[in-house]
Amino acid sequence: MIARVRAFLALAFIMAATLVLAPLQVVALKTGWWRETRVLRLWHRALLKGLGIRVHATGTLSDKRPLLVASNHLSWTDILVLGSLADVNFIAKSELEGWPLLGWLSKLQRTVFIERERKRKSGDQASEIAVRLGKGDAMVLFAEGTTGDGNMLLPFKSTLFGAASMAVAEGAASEVYVQPVAICYTRLHGVSFGRRDRHFASWIGDEDLAPHALALLRERALDVEVHFGEPVVFSKGASRKETARLVEQRVQALMEKALRYPQPALPRK
Template identity: 45%
Template sequence: MVPLQLLALLLDRHLSVALPFFFHKLLCRILGIRITVHGRRHKRGAVLYIANHSSWADIPVLSAVIPGSFVAKSEIEGWPIFGFLAKLQRTVFVQREKRSRTAESRDVLVDRLRGGDNLILFPEGTSSDGNRVLPFKSALFGAAEIEVARRDGAMGPVVVQPVTVTYTKLQGMPMGRDYRAFFTWFGDMELAPHLLHALGFGPITAEVEFHAPLTVGEAGSRKALARHCETVIRAGHARQIQGHFS
């Protein structure tokens, strides 16, 4: 599908969004990842989705339920294969480690949202072990402090929707803390060996929960919005691990 996506990037923006959406649905089936969705995805206009991050599997899982692009650290752009695939999905690469570049990165996000793109942001800044949610960084939430065109043509504030992703089952049985670490990717793990090892365990279940959307104005400020998303996602993660869903 690479040639088709390259052509779509040149000629048809809507197709360039739809193809990765279809591809990742198919990829999850091939990898044996069953996705269970809770709640509803906001679909009116460009949305900034905020999600927790623990695994390489977050990319195909979220891409299979959200037609959009990711916000990723700049190092990924230079990775063999995966960097190229990220570019095909129009990933926004940001330099999180340099505060001086935060405003520039935020402006790129603003341009993409104004252009009607859905963006998926991992505000933890890194991946976790899957058994917890790390503290959120609020800097890039400033991209939500703008107005964008809605589907009816009217202007309105950027909608932000928190999303929780948790890996809960292995071969249909509860996964537990010990096994979850085999499917999460964090620290200095090498991706390729970890990926092959994880796939050897068999089918897994990913729970995706869409929480109530809101805006910066409703939250009160950029930092308040980040705190709200962190609280909601952390609570959702705890429910998913325990097998309770809202």
């Protein structure tokens, strides 16, 4: 009963925050009166507050541009986590664009949707991302191409680094910085996750969104760590495969450190 009441109140808070901040985001996009990422950071933080997810960051987003952020991917909440910490935009699979509510919210975040199965469109999509990089937008790429279970890192897809290659090739930039980032959900109610427990935070494959979101709302006591690594320079003549492998190795190292030595749990307010 208490869990249901807690979930209801949390959902009401999230809806209220969205009703207030979403119109402000629309105004920002249409008028340019203020940078749209200002509203987004408030929005993401409000949603995390409602979900009871507490974020611990080690390091910061690089101030170098053009910047492509290459991160592992565990759940839809990763977007909220990264968006609460830095002014970033996202690259997402095209299916998300048609989802009720989430598709609309993603468009308000100026998300670039890519169709990974349609190779004929990959060049146009990479070109769009390259233009955004050239304009100074920090673009987040979930380089595994899907979500993992939180225990192991899936191989990074080198084709997803095509935007960095195109930005350099087309002269939008002489080099692109690729920053490795690791996201790790480490605790529930202050207790460290074991290998068998990490699936609670993960949203894998074709799993329904509603049950997963409801489970988070009922518990409202999740801790996540975000570790920012040093950027890798991608310049003319660089190999996408080698860059993908190097960034993957760095994300793997950050992820292993976070899981092996999770930050201490602090009292919740």
